[in-house]
C-alpha cells in the first residue's frame with residue numbers, strides 16, 4: 026500500500042521558514058499550542074489557524090510562493106513544483122476601460138490554486154515527522170496533494186466522491202496517489218479521510234476544508250501577490266467557496282497587511298457558491314450567524330465547490346463570520362450563469378477554465394446589476410479547463426471535417442465568420 030520514501034526534493038533548505046515561529050491557535054476558544062499533526066483544537070475540537078509570528082517583510086516582486094517562506098507555516102524543506110507567483114491578467118476585452126482582473130490560479134503546477142496549500146502543508150508534514158498524507162477531495166486537492174507527496178516521498182491516500190471528473194482522478198493516480206472513490210458526496214469522503222488520520226496519528230490530514238491549518242495559511246500569498254501588483258487599491262476579491270478556506274486565508278493576509286499599515290482598508294470579500302449546493306450563501310441570505318449542512322442534492326456543474334458540509338457545518342460558519350466581519354458578500358450563482366461565464370472567459374479572453382473557476386465572473390455580473398463593487402476587482406480563476414473538459418459548453422461542438430486539399434481561402438473565410446458569430450458581452454450583462 027505505502028510507497029517507499031524518497032529523498033525530499035530540492036529545495037532551499039537554507040532559507041528561513043515560518044514553522045519555527047508558528048502557533049496553532051483556535052479561533053473558537055482561543056487555545057493555542059505548538060505545531061503538530063493533530064488537526065483540531067484539543068480543548069474544543071474546533072478547526073485551527075496556523076499563525077506565524079514574524080514581521081510582515083514582503084518581497085517587492087515574488088517569483089515563487091517560497092519568496093514568502095518566512096511568513097508561511099512551512100518547514101525547512103521547500104517541497105516545490107514552481108507554485109505561486111501567478112499572473113494577474115486584466116480582462117480588457119470583456120471589460121474595456123474597467124479595472125477587472127483574473128488571478129490566474131489555473132497556472133499553478135497541477136492546474137489549480139490547491140498547489141499553494143499542498144506545497145506548504147506537505148512541507149510542514151515532513152518537518153513534523155509525518156509518515157503519510159491523506160486528503161478528501163472533489164478532485165483538485167487530490168491532484169495537488171498527491172503531486173507534492175510524491176515530491177516528498179510520502180505515501181498518499183486520496184478519497185473522493187464517485188463522479189469526480191476523470192481528469193482529476195488520473196492526475197492523482199499519475200502522481201502515485203492511492204485513490205479511493207466513495208459512493209456519496211464530498212462529506213462522505215471527508216469523514217473517511219478523518220478516520221484514516223485518527224487511526225494513525227503519524228499521518229497528516231491534508232483535506233483542504235479547515236482540516237489542515239497549514240493549507241489555509243498558504244492562501245494569504247494570493248493577497249500578497251495581488252497587493253504587490255495593485256498596491257492598496259484592491260477594492261474587491263471574488264473567490265469560489267466550498268467550505269471557504271481559500272477566502273479565509275486571503276482575508277487573513279489582508280488583515281496582516283492592514284495591521285502592518287500597508288493598506289488602509291480591507292478589500293470587499295465576495296464568496297461564491299453554486300446555487301445547487303450553497304449552505305453558506307443560504308445562511309448569509311437569511312442573516313444567520315451559523316451555517317447548517319445542505320441536505321439536498323449536490324449535482325450542480327461546479328463540482329469543485331459542491332460541499333454540503335455534512336458533519337462539519339462549523340467550517341461554513343467560520344467562513345460566514347469572516348466575511349460578515351469584513352462586510353463582504355456571499356452569493357450563489359446558477360449553472361446557467363456559470364456556463365455563460367465559462368463561455369465568455371474562453372471565447373473572449375482566451376481563458377478557458379473549469380466551471381468553479383468561472384463562478385466569480387458570474388457572481389460579479391450578478392452583483393453589479395444592483396450594487397457596483399469597488400475597483401479594482403480581482404476574480405480568482407481557480408482551475409484549468411482540462412480539469413473538467415466535459416463540462417465545457419463547447420465540448421459537444423463539432424470540428425470541421427474537410428478535404429485537406431480544399432481551397433485554403435475557404436478555411437480562412439470560415440474562421441472569420443466563426444469569430445464574428447461570437448457575441449461580445451457587455452460589462453455587467
Ligand SMILES: [Zn+2]
Pocket residue numbers: 051052053054055056066067068069070071
Ligand atoms: Zn478550541
